[in-house]
Amino acid sequence: AQRVTQPEKLLSVFKGAPVELKCNYSYSGSPELFWYVQYSRQRLQLLLRHISRESIKGFTADLNKGETSFHLKKPFAQEEDSAMYYCALSEADSSYKLIFGSGTRLLVRP
Amino acid sequence: EPEVTQTPSHQVTQMGQEVILRCVPISNHLYFYWYRQILGQKVEFLVSFYNNEISEKSEIFDDQFSVERPDGSNFTLKIRSTKLEDSAMYFCASSRTGIETQYFGPGTRLLVL
Known part of the structure; x- marks a missing residue:
């Protein structure tokens, strides 16, 4: 079964520190991977997807097929980065439904 | 920027009652989804519609679940006879094509008593 694992429920860092939110997946085909973010009292929104290979708000994520990982990184965390982060996998050979990880709450302290 | 909207934002119902959750996807989108998130758990896929x-x-x-796109703009999720375990946040999402980004609504929090 396809799965997305985010091992950390909570990640707490100080402002300016590097951040890495871990995501591992299991999928037999070619995965389409995403990071969604949910700020307090806001809707889920796309942060980035691996095929676009762009940096959004200073975040990057590289798909590592060998390690089946798609970790989210930012070199210098800001307080406004505090949010819930969800890694998700899309199944292109079905209905493109998203399979989500359990999420990691990032708390950036001043 | 167009957004997915959902109504109501909150709904409280008695066990066994029917509820209809409404969504208005982004107008030129063709793929529609419902997801739910039980408190403290992950977001789970329910259904896709195209x-x-x-x-x-x-x-x-x-x-007990059904979906409908009755008028070309709304996309509804109906739960015929709600159970306590249906209490969750229900998210609607839409995308222009299957491969493109899914945009999420703000969710409807359903509480079944």
């Missing part, structure tokens, strides 16, 4: 029919449904989406 070309006026269900394209995929999960094990959660049993005979």
Whole structure:
């Protein structure tokens, strides 16, 4: 079964520190991977997807097929980065439904 | 920027009652989804809808659930006879094509008593 694992429920860092939110997946085909973010009292929104290979708000994520990982990184965390982060996998050979990880709450302290 | 909207934002119902959750997807989008998130758990896929029919449904989406696009703009999720375990946040999402980004609504928090 396809799965997305985010091992950390909570990640707490100080402002300016590097951040890495871990995501591992299991999928037999070619995965389409995403990071969604949910700020307090806001809707889920796309942060980035691996095929676009762009940096959004200073975040990057590289798909590592060998390690089946798609970790989210930012070199210098800001307080406004505090949010819930969800890694998700899309199944292109079905209905493109998203399979989500359990999420990691990032708390950036001043 | 167009957004997916959902109504109501909160709904409280008695066990056994029917509820209809409403979504208005982004107007030029063709793929529609419902997801739910039970408190403290992960976001789970319920159903996908394309070309006026269900394209995929999960094990959660049993005979008590149905979806409809009644008028070309709304996309509804109906739960015929609610159970306590249906209490969750329900998210609607839409995308222009299957491969493109899914945009999520703000969710409807359903509480079944």
